[in-house]
Amino acid sequence: MLNNIIRLIIAGILLLGSIFLFINSFIGLGVLAVLLSGLFVLTHFKNEKNLIAFYFLRKNKFESAGKVLAGVKHPERMIKSQEAYYYYLSGLIFSQEHKNNQAEKQFKKALNIGLRMKTDKAVANLNLSGIYLSRRNKKLSKYYLQEAKNLDKQKMLAAQIKEIEHMMKRI
Structure with a gap:
């Protein structure tokens, strides 16, 4: 601060x-x-480490983004929106590394603190839905998928939502 x-x-x-x-x-x-x-x-x-991590994520360099975010010592000292995006980015990195338990915690923290953009909230909910689907928890997966649908007004995540719905039918 x-x-x-x-x-x-x-x-x-x-x-x-x-x-x-x-x-x-x-x-x-x-x-x-x-x-x-x-x-x-x-x-x-806008925290510069979050901006650099966003850049690396756009370039699909998840390891580099993880190293940048690892340099943040006390994310709780950030402004609330910066802290939420720190946890959001961490969740994206953990989900790419298939560390579902850590990704779930990070996405939930980001949603609780409050992401600003509805699209980011939708992506976090969609990832949580996928995590719960991989654990065969259909009820929570449906809940987070419905949240993602409600937040995705521009239909940017329509293909991913349909894919998760298709996988949900198999369970």
């Missing part, structure tokens, strides 16, 4: 410095200072 306060203080100092630079006709340096202060404000709301 102290780290976030320091970031905001640095952003404020840079913003004041940019005003001073604009007054003294150093327009280029003033614009640079405004951009740097914006970067500090952005990292206050």
Whole structure:
């Protein structure tokens, strides 16, 4: 938390410095200072380790994403939305490594803390449904699958939902 306060203080100092630079006709340096202060404000709301892990996940480099997230010592000190996405990313990595018990805990923590985007909530619920289906717990799997359906308004996960429904019919 102290780290976030320091970031905001640095952003404020840079913003004041940019005003001073604009007054003294150093327009280029003033614009640079405004951009740097914006970067500090952005990292206050978006944790850089989460952003790097998201990048590695998009490139399907799960091992690298796991190493980045392992560098976070105290996720409970993050802003709540950052903490939720930390657990969400950890759950995705554990599910890719077939560590279902750990993935389940991480997804549940992420959902309890509160993911911001409905699509992310739907993905977490869909993964929980798959985990419970692999344990042959059809009741919980149906519950989480229904939650995923309700949250997936744009039908981005329609193929995965149908696949899980098809697997559920086999059990």
